[in-house]
Amino acid sequence: MKQVPFTVEVRKKTGKEMAKKLRRQGLIPAILYGPQTDPLPLAAKVNELKRILQRHRGESLIFNLTVVDNGNTSQRMALIKELQYHPVTDEIIHADFYEIRMDRPVEVDVPIKVVGKAKGVEKGGLLELIMREITVSCLPNQIPDSIEVDVTELDIGDTLHVRDLTPPEGMKFVEDPDEPVVTIIEVEAESEGGEETEGESAA
Template sequence: MTTVALAAQSRTETGKGVARSLRRQALIPAVFYGPEVDPIPLILQSRELEKLITTGAGENILIDLNIEDGKSTQSHRAMIKEIQVDPVKQNILHVDLYAISMDKKISVEVPITLTGTAIGVSDEGGILQQVSRTLEVSCLPDRIPEAFELEVTALAIGDSLHVSDLEIPEGVDILAEDELTVASVVPPAKVEEIEPEVLEEEEEGEEVEEGEEVAETKEEGDQE
């Protein structure tokens, strides 16, 4: 499990105006809290935070959080609980850091990665569907897997892989049913085409009807 050090500075001022001011200075407002920790408003360096979350371990990173208050430095073990991102600019707006204990199990979402090319796709023209992209697990913080890998090469059309097909590391409890589908290969969608013969028959029928109308008009004229 990846462990990364992160420096933070405590702050006393809070609110939207303060948060906007911090972001203009390339700083990120954050908060640190937990079961036995009172919430502490923080300031993070934007560059350091971005470096941390691009380590390849996603959000399941163990953080050695060092909080400075101007007088002393407090060290805590933490994980990222939530990252708020601007939907347009995609820049980080706020971060929640959660206090953890290394001897207590926690529940986290672990990503599932599919590897290989299914024969149902390459040879049979099917479509690979990943039904479950993450899996909730319970374990000690230092046992959190970075990801679950699932080989799909042998999947033909109609085949599926389930949670029971995953290799689960020792000490990790899966909080999902074994029968939960992770990935499957389905047939391609059928596109219905109108047969040319049907079109020709319809056109001939229309011509006959038009001829009948002409004949009827002629008969009416003769009667007059």
């Protein structure tokens, strides 16, 4: 898992007006929290954050935060837990950072990546991905960019559940083992001509 440096500042004031003021300065409100971390309000440079996310699109990132507080700095390690976007402009308006320890497991959602072509699809079936992300527990440096799910042997009517997946070494799935991940459904062929044609024939 890649580590990226990122500098943030502690903000002393909160609220909507402060958030508007920050955004006019090219900043967004953010917060740092964790199991052993009291919530810490932050301000972050939005364009720098966007550049990092665009440069590492599709990768799992650990942010090596330099936290500036009245000229003093401290180092924190964190994951992005959530990003909030403006409903119209789709710009980032808030970021949640989750503080981690490199020697302690964390729970994160990892995208599922389907590999292979299912037997059932070759027969005309349709692959339905039910679970697009799966929650895993592992050390931060073991967080994968994705979990690959091989569907090659799946036939029409088959379903892969969480219990059918093998997690990478040092990792475990947190999801319910009975949760379905992917299935192959049968596509019913439409009758030629449809009901309207049948009605016309009967007339």
